[in-house]
Amino acid sequence: MSFLLVYVTHPSRPEAVRITTELLQNPIIACANYFPIESTYWWEGSLAHSEEIVTLYKTRKENYEKLKETVQSLHKYEIPCIMKLYEIIAFTF
Numbered sequence: 001m002s003f004l005l006v007y008v009t010h011p012s013r014p015e016a017v018r019i020t021t022e023l024l025q026n027p028i029i030a031c032a033n034y035f036p037i038e039s040t041y042w043w044e045g046s047l048a049h050s051e052e053i054v055t056l057y058k059t060r061k062e063n064y065e066k067l068k069e070t071v072q073s074l075h076k077y078e079i080p081c082i083m084k085l086y087e088i089i090a091f092t093f
Contacts, residue, residue, distance in 0.1 A: 002061035002087050008071055009039065009052045009081040016053040019074050023057065028067050031058045061087065 010016035023029040033056040040049050068082050
């Protein structure tokens with residue numbers, strides 16, 4: 001069985017917790033970690049800067065599409081950052 005680490009950015013910790021709670025209750029993920037970050041990026045033709053929260057989600061490989069769909073449906077960003085980072089081969093939950 002394969003597992004994934006999925007990186008998602010959020011505008012605030014309460015938003016990250018809200019989405020994470022939904023993912024845990026369904027259950028689509030097994031665990032999440034939160035990290036405060038500062039981001040600089042292009043948005044609508046200009047440089048933007050913001051403080052964000054990154055969640056690192058641990059999930060089964062077969063749950064990735066459901067995770068992505070759920071995050072996209074609940075997220076406040078027009079285009080949320082959702083990245084598969086790493087596939088783990090030997091890990092259980």
